[in-house]
Amino acid sequence: MKKITEDDPQYWKKETRIGLINYHLFKDNTEIVKRRLNQTEGSHIHQKMSGCEWNDETNEINGYYQFGFDGDDFITFDLETETFVAPRPEAFITKHKWEKNGEVYRVKHYIIHQCVQYLKKHVRNGQSVLLRKELPLVSFLQKSPSAPVTCHATGFYPDRAMLFWTKDGDELHEDVAPGEILPNHDGTFQMSVDLDVSSVPPEDWGRYKCIFQMSGVEDIPNTLHPDKIRTNGVNGVNAKKLTGLFAGVVTLVGVALLVVVGFAVYKWRKAKSVPPPPDEAERPTVQEVEQPLNPKQE
Known part of the structure; x- marks a missing residue:
């Protein structure tokens, strides 16, 4: 759209004008269809859908131009036969009127020229997006x-x-x-x-x-x-490796712990088997020295 507006600075003004015209047409047509269907009250939906298809290899063009009312088809254009199709009797008047006043040629021109022209522009301007492919x-x-x-x-x-x-x-x-x-x-x-x-x-x-x-x-x-x-969060292979690694670490820690405990027990038993020197044996501990004297000693 940025490229289109650069090529045609008046694009948005023209589209706004078309939108305002369609607003009044839809309002008038809604009232006409309501009268034909004997519906004078309530809310109603009047829809229009148009578009085109272009095969860039065969240059084949197809398109559609249709109206609906309250969710049902009201009148559609058949590009192959160049006629309007009325699926319900209330649309026959519109069918005959549009085929008589040249609406067929206007709609056909829109599909095979105006619509396709814009479609080709969009395809050309959007090549980088349309051809983008990323694998998962x-x-x-x-x-x-x-x-x-x-x-x-x-x-x-x-x-x-x-x-x-x-x-x-x-x-x-x-x-x-x-x-x-x-x-x-x-x-x-x-x-x-x-x-x-x-x-x-x-x-x-x-x-x-x-x-x-x-x-x-x-x-x-x-x-x-x-x-x-x-x-x-891990795959099967890594889970097995992590399980084995964890088991190996636990085994190593266990062995190291046994060595440390064994060495400590050995040192304790060795120290216990050797009597201390006399002066050290008679020396009071820090805890004994720091104890307060009883009243009689004071």
Whole structure:
């Protein structure tokens, strides 16, 4: 939009003028439809939706231009037949009126020229965003041995992606719980899908794969394996290493403690077996010296 407004400084003024015109048209048309439907009171919704599709390889163009009232189709334009379609009798008057006064050619021109022109501009100005692709980091997560295994993909772009489980190459639809696509703080996305493995024997885990699928890139498969599962912030391999390391440290500490205690006992027994010199044996302790004299001694 910044690029478009640079090329056309009057863009917002023109769009504002169109919006004000549409405001009055919608207000008048709402009253007309209310009278045709014999609805004179209450709140109502009058909707318009228009747009176009352009295939940059075949140059094929398609589009739509339609109106709705209170959530139901009221009248639509068929680009192929260049006619208006009235799905309800109350819209026949509008259909005949628009086809008679040249509205068909105005709408057709809008779809295949004006709309496509803006679409091509948006595609050209947004190449860096439209062609951006970022692959995810895929991890297996499990809260506890009895909990489902979560396949979590994060950091991918765009959000038009799929994540699913397969068994022997076939997509699974049972015992799986897919999550929604969520945004990350850096503009990328994340999603996850759970697999209930409570009834799957460990030797069959290798038959399951988590597949990340995105248009324009090859599928990214990840085979389920206990060593790849992260639990409480560490994966299976690290957990085993940490467990072994912890056990080794405990063993070393225990041995060192036994050596220190043994040496202390040895020194204590040795000191006890040797009698002290006479003068040291008769010397009062500090505690005895600091004791106050009794009244008779005073």
